[in-house]
Amino acid sequence: MKDIRYIFAIKEAMEEEMERDERVFLIGEDVGLAGGSFGASRDLFKKFGPRRVVDTPISEAGLTSMAAGAASCGLRPIVEIMFMDFVTCAMDSIVNQIAKMRYMFGNQYTMPIVVRMPEGAGLNAGPQHSQCLEAWFAHVPGLKVVMAANPYDVKGLLKSAIRDDNPVIFIENKTLHAMKGQVPEGPDHLIPLGRADVKRQGSDVTVVAVSRLVNEALRAAADLEKDGVSVEVIDLMTVQPWDKEAVFNSVGKTHRLVIAHEAVKSFGIGAEVAATVAEEILDELDAPIVRVGAPFVPIHYSLEKAYVPGAEDVKKAVRATLQRA
Amino acid sequence: MGKPGKEQMIEFYRQMLRIRRTEEKLMEVFSAGEILGFLHVSIGQEAAPVGVCAHLRDDDYIGTTHRGHGYAIAKGIDLKRAMAELFGRRDGYCMGRSGSMHLADLSKGIMGANGIVGGGIPIVTGAGFAAKYKGTDQVAVATFGDGATNQGTFHESLNLAAVLNLPVIYLCENNGWAEFSPRPVHAKIENLADRAASYGMPGIIVPNDVLEIYKACGEAVERARKGGGPTLIEVKCDRWYGHYVGDAQKYRGKEKVEEAMAKDCIKEFEARLTKEKILKAADIEKIEADIAAELAEALEFARRCPYPGPEEMAVGLYV
Ligand SMILES: Cc1ncc(C[n+]2csc(CCOP(=O)(O)OP(=O)(O)O)c2C)c(N)n1
Numbered sequence: 181m182k183d184i185r186y187i188f189a190i191k192e193a194m195e196e197e198m199e200r201d202e203r204v205f206l207i208g209e210d211v212g213l214a215g216g217s218f219g220a221s222r223d224l225f226k227k228f229g230p231r232r233v234v235d236t237p238i239s240e241a242g243l244t245s246m247a248a249g250a251a252s253c254g255l256r257p258i259v260e261i262m263f264m265d266f267v268t269c270a271m272d273s274i275v276n277q278i279a280k281m282r283y284m285f286g287n288q289y290t291m292p293i294v295v296r297m298p299e300g301a302g303l304n305a306g307p308q309h310s311q312c313l314e315a316w317f318a319h320v321p322g323l324k325v326v327m328a329a330n331p332y333d334v335k336g337l338l339k340s341a342i343r344d345d346n347p348v349i350f351i352e353n354k355t356l357h358a359m360k361g362q363v364p365e366g367p368d369h370l371i372p373l374g375r376a377d378v379k380r381q382g383s384d385v386t387v388v389a390v391s392r393l394v395n396e397a398l399r400a401a402a403d404l405e406k407d408g409v410s411v412e413v414i415d416l417m418t419v420q421p422w423d424k425e426a427v428f429n430s431v432g433k434t435h436r437l438v439i440a441h442e443a444v445k446s447f448g449i450g451a452e453v454a455a456t457v458a459e460e461i462l463d464e465l466d467a468p469i470v471r472v473g474a475p476f477v478p479i480h481y482s483l484e485k486a487y488v489p490g491a492e493d494v495k496k497a498v499r500a501t502l503q504r505a
Numbered sequence: 506m507g508k509p510g511k512e513q514m515i516e517f518y519r520q521m522l523r524i525r526r527t528e529e530k531l532m533e534v535f536s537a538g539e540i541l542g543f544l545h546v547s548i549g550q551e552a553a554p555v556g557v558c559a560h561l562r563d564d565d566y567i568g569t570t571h572r573g574h575g576y577a578i579a580k581g582i583d584l585k586r587a588m589a590e591l592f593g594r595r596d597g598y599c600m601g602r603s604g605s606m607h608l609a610d611l612s613k614g615i616m617g618a619n620g621i622v623g624g625g626i627p628i629v630t631g632a633g634f635a636a637k638y639k640g641t642d643q644v645a646v647a648t649f650g651d652g653a654t655n656q657g658t659f660h661e662s663l664n665l666a667a668v669l670n671l672p673v674i675y676l677c678e679n680n681g682w683a684e685f686s687p688r689p690v691h692a693k694i695e696n697l698a699d700r701a702a703s704y705g706m707p708g709i710i711v712p713n714d715v716l717e718i719y720k721a722c723g724e725a726v727e728r729a730r731k732g733g734g735p736t737l738i739e740v741k742c743d744r745w746y747g748h749y750v751g752d753a754q755k756y757r758g759k760e761k762v763e764e765a766m767a768k769d770c771i772k773e774f775e776a777r778l779t780k781e782k783i784l785k786a787a788d789i790e791k792i793e794a795d796i797a798a799e800l801a802e803a804l805e806f807a808r809r810c811p812y813p814g815p816e817e818m819a820v821g822l823y824v
Contacts, residue, residue: 205638231638237668242627242661249631249645252616253566255638272658276621277628285609285617286590286599287821321822345824421823 181364187357189331190220190296193338194258196367198228201256204342207234207247208260217262218298218357240266244273244295251293251347252281258342264299264351265311278347279322290345294338300392300442301488302355307478312443314390317349318420318452324348324373325420329394331361336371337417344373353392353442376423378430382412385498386430386437388453390416393440393472393489400494411498419449427453428461435466436501440494445473467504470497506723509559509716511783517559517715518778519792521551521771524575526796527584530804531574531591531605532750539808540591542604545572549713549745552770553678554579556718557646560726566614566636566645568629571606572678572744573618576648581613584803594810600820601813616645622683623649623656626675630662633673633735644672644729652683654697663704663737672729674722675737680744685756701737713742713770743768 184192198204205228206221212235215222225233236243240261247257261267267274274295282291301310318325324346328334334352341348363369371377379394380401389397394415401411412430416422431437437457439450450471457469472493480487509517528546535544547554550572558579561567569576577587582598590597591605598610609617616632619625629647636643653659654677666673677697681688688695701708709725711717718740725736743765747754754762778784 234669237661237664239661239665241658242630242665245624245627245658246631246634246662246665249568249616249628249633250635250638251631252611252628253632253635255635272621272624273627277619277624281617281628282824283822284599284603284607285611286597286602288598288609288611290824324823 181362183360184331184363185357186331186334186352186359186361187219189335189363190338190352191222191224193335193342194221195224195227197339197342198224198232200367203254203256204258205232205234205255206258206260207236207243209236209238209262211235211260216260218354220260240269241273244270245277247293248273248278248281248291251291252289256292256342257294259293259295261295261297263309264297264313265308267295267297267313274317274323274349275320279320283322291347292345294341294348294350296350296352298352298354298357300353300355301479301484304481304484306481310479312441314349314351314419315443315448318449322347323420324418325351326373326418327351327391328417329356329391329415330359331363333371333377333415333417335363336369337373340370340373348373351391355392371417373418374421374423375418376426377415377417378412378426379415380411380413382410382434384410384434384436385501386412386414386427386434387440387494387498388414388416388427388437389440390419390449392442393494396489396491397440397494399491400498403491404495404498409498409502422453424456427457431457431461431464435464437465437469438472438494438497438501439469440472440489440497442488443473444476445471446476448473467501470500472497506727509719513559514778514783515788517555517719518774518784520555520579521715521774522792523796524551524554524578525771526800527578528574530800534804535750540605541593542606544605544750545748546746546750547572547575547744549765549769550678550680550742551575552713552715553648553676553718553740553742556715557674557676557722559719560723561614561644561646563613565643566616566629566632568616568625568632568645568647569608569618570622570625570649570653571618571620572650573608573648574605577608577610577615577618580615582608582610582615584799585806588803588807589810592807592810593812594807595813595817596810600817623653623658625649626653626658626662627665630666630671630673633666633671634669636672642730644674644726646674646676648676648678650683651677651679651681651688651697652691654700655691663701663706663735666735667704667706670732670734672732673735674725674729675735676722677737677739678742679739680742682744682748684748696739698737698739706735706737708737708739710739710741713740713768715770715774742770
């Protein structure tokens with residue numbers, strides 16, 4: 181184990197997988213010489229050269245589909261989209277092409293492609309550089325969607341995503357890039373996709389969270405413990421397909437559920453988890469489900485702090501569930 | 506690259522006729538309700554697929570469009586399984602999931618037709634990327650219509666292929682129409698190959714003549730194989746029928762349609778081969794008979810295949 185930053189854990193994951201498998205390459209805007217807009221590929225260009233760390237023009241649609249074509253011909257591309265907001269330029273590539281190519285062509289080949297993108301607030305970068313759009317992708321059959329909350333997870337999950345034969349949308353939160361944490365050394369650290377992680381055991385309320393809100397939920401849980409409230413925090417890690425069993429087990433134990441994410445609350449992941457719990461294990465609930473998410477407006481340039489949900493919102497939500505019969 | 510010999514010219518003729526007869530048959534069974542969805546035929550445009558595919562090996566790639574039967578056939582797709590796909594049957598190339606707009610056989614380098622105008626161009630560019638990455642001498646051919654050259658994907662792909670020096674041939678069949686609107690609605694310039702210059706690649710214009718297309722594509726394929734980068738080729742052609750089967754082309758006028766039909770790339774080639782005594786009436790008869798038999802067999806196979814069951818709907822969605 182060593183203490184490293186989240187962004188460095190991403191770099192290590194890519195580096196190790198590129199070393200392990202000649203077919204893996206990285207492609208995107210500024211990923212090469214510049215080392216990536218957020219430094220995720222720093223030094224990879226020096227090590228692997230322009231063949232495997234490919235700088236492209238500003239062409240999200242073109243380069244993403246190009247990577248898909250390369251994937252269908254046996255390569256394993258990692259695409260970096262500079263900010264998640266820009267993935268909208270590549271929606272045809274991801275939704276109509278990548279998500280469907282294998283199915284649509286009768287499973288003639290696999291589609292091992294990872295599309296990495298940083299999302300979320302934190303830079304006061306305004307409405308077009310701060311969005312959390314994971315629910316869009318989770319809604320499309322054929323894609324997997326992964327969100328890691330700390331350096332340990334991001335490395336293990338990214339390595340698994342690169343080895344997965346399905347297309348994976350891999351979402352990083354910008355505020356996590358600088359986060360430090362313990363990460364196992366050596367290339368064998370893998371975290372399986374599709375499984376949630378119980379980040380904290382508790383008995384009174386379950387909080388299901390993703391990405392940055394996992395850490396906020398843990399902070400909230402630590403505070404609430406002082407008031408005698410025991411919170412169980414579940415990190416979905418893979419949003420699609422999500423680990424229903426882990427969530428159901430926890431709700432079966434606590435009988436109260438809060439779901440927390442940074443994306444706008446409306447039509448989000450919280451809605452899906454809540455609806456599924458209500459549909460399938462309603463009797464386990466002792467109180468209405470409460471969702472934590474951003475308000476339904478584009479993110480605000482100067483009111484970012486007021487806009488994004490955090491530990492206080494999670495605490496409020498937990499208290500709200502406890503007050504109900 | 507030498508000139509095609511007699512045998513090869515006969516093969517060109519046979520392939521063009523094979524595409525024509527297959528699509529005529531498809532129109533027939535589509536009109537009878539045996540095929541679902543839309544059907545876009547390429548009748549009148551058979552020269553380009555044959556001209557370019559003559560240069561391609563099985564391990565070379567081609568990506569096609571909604572009007573892509575011709576390329577799939579010329580690149581060697583098995584007519585039986587292709588027909589089964591069009592009929593929505595389980596033994597079709599795509600397990601009956603996709604129909605006419607998504608024919609694919611990766612074992613023959615047929616990367617798949619695309620229902621999104623311009624969607625396939627960067628995907629094929631990616632096949633070219635893979636070839637270069639692996640250090641093979643494979644080439645990739647992206648085909649599309651004139652309408653598609655106004656999509657961002659066209660421009661992004663040509664620029665990407667140029668700066669990355671990829672072995673890709675961009676083959677535009679300019680039939681002058683995008684759905685129901687003529688070229689002037691879509692582009693101010695008449696020659697779409699002119700666009701090549703702005704990306705730093707050769708742009709070549711050829712008529713709807715299989716030998717001319719063969720020659721231009723031969724040069725482009727050779728250049729690409731040797732690491733010389735991409736080429737844009739524009740074929741000036743015409744489509745006989747409407748955008749899809751059933752489109753009465755009211756927007757176009759009967760006269761214009763007749764004019765298009767009068768210029769038949771197959772009949773013209775046939776006349777030439779007959780005049781040069783490469784092809785005799787008896788040969789043509791034999792070719793027609795062979796194609797008819799092949800089609801009858803393919804249709805029989807398709808009709809006999811079962812439909813997929815609802816329980817197969819999600820099979821293999823994730824690996
Ligand atoms: C992104 C997208 N926009 C619109 C359509 C509808 N559409 C299908 S074919 C077509 C015209 C294409 O024209 P062109 O590229 O010239 O090909 P052609 O039909 O002439 O072969 C249109 C607009 C589509 N399938 N995809």
